[in-house]
Amino acid sequence: MAAGDPNHVLHVARGIEPTEALAVLGAKPGLIRTCELPDSKPDEWTSLPCAALGIQPGTAAALLAGRIGEWTFVYDDLGFTCDDSATMALSADGRTAATSVFTINADASLLYAVGGEQVEWVNVDDLNLEEDLPGMPAELRAAFEAAGNVPTEDLEPGEADGDIGMRAACALAGLALTLEDVRRIPLLVVPFG
Template sequence: MNNPLFSADAVSLRGIPDWIDRLAWEDPNHSLYVVRGLDPAEVIGIVGGEQVRTLAPGELPEDTADEWSGVVPHALEAAGGGDLLRVAGRRGDWTFVYDTFGGMDGELAKTLSKGGRAAAYVVNSISGISRVDCAEDGSGVYELDDSYDPDYDQENVPELLRNAIDAAMAVDLEDPDWDLGVNMRIVCALAGLTWTYEEFRQHPLTIARYDE
């Protein structure tokens, strides 16, 4: 099945998926796991974190309190706040865990994929690092240690990622040279997470806190 395309309002001017751009801090340093075949509680148990709150559809704020804090700490104000937070949810067969501080390890994609599953990890750091790790059935099948470039990175792309890459590259950006979100779009498209922030916040979500 083809991966769903991003609508024009599902991607920010920086090329970042809208729901992630709205969750992120102003200068994002964040990461994302997606895995097919596990529920959010199981994934949080593997990547680490203490579940502190479940948000009902529509409970996540429509916007941030200010441009620097991000909506997740704002949503957790009543639960004691905190910066090291993960947001988990599900769409179809795929579960995602988004880390607002980029504190996850790409090697865990292999662990998540054991037992015939598929998983992927992406990180974008404030220092400019962007990486993708993709795994199937416990083994790594693709690594990318920079932003995806179709002129150099098409070789050895596994079947699992081909449609997702097509969906990520189909986005029409005003300035393609200032594309900060291509790797995030690839991993989001793999799991069907091509929604707007408003669509995203209409799903039940689990918030977890963790220590460095």
């Protein structure tokens, strides 16, 4: 779904509709439309949501939203919605939300909030799975455990791989989906920025 060398954000929130989540993130309601993801990307720099909108990479972010069960997801292909206050707003009114960030510089983090308050911030670069997971809230710990770790030769024992935050956000929201699964659910897309 992502472009090459991604700089992207994934928001997940329980108990909010996709259109409301997009509005909370600042999307213009009049620009939101339904979409079907294309079969392929025209090049390595174009994300599938960007291709669905027919916009040139880098001219605007493409926000893609959908809902699975109680959870809504919003994928931001350029990371324009990377703001702690966005996660707090998504989690307002007793909801649970998480935002996973992965930058082009390989900075990775996950913010977990409940009821408009930050509960946990995880800097993936400093995450030690053996030491840090036991202190996390049960729901978040279970998500990181379900996400698993993909060890590489660069990682020390106990260190997490850079993509674990994205997988943990997906696990938290029950988004164990293939791209074909995503294509089968109702999706919304909007240019942003």
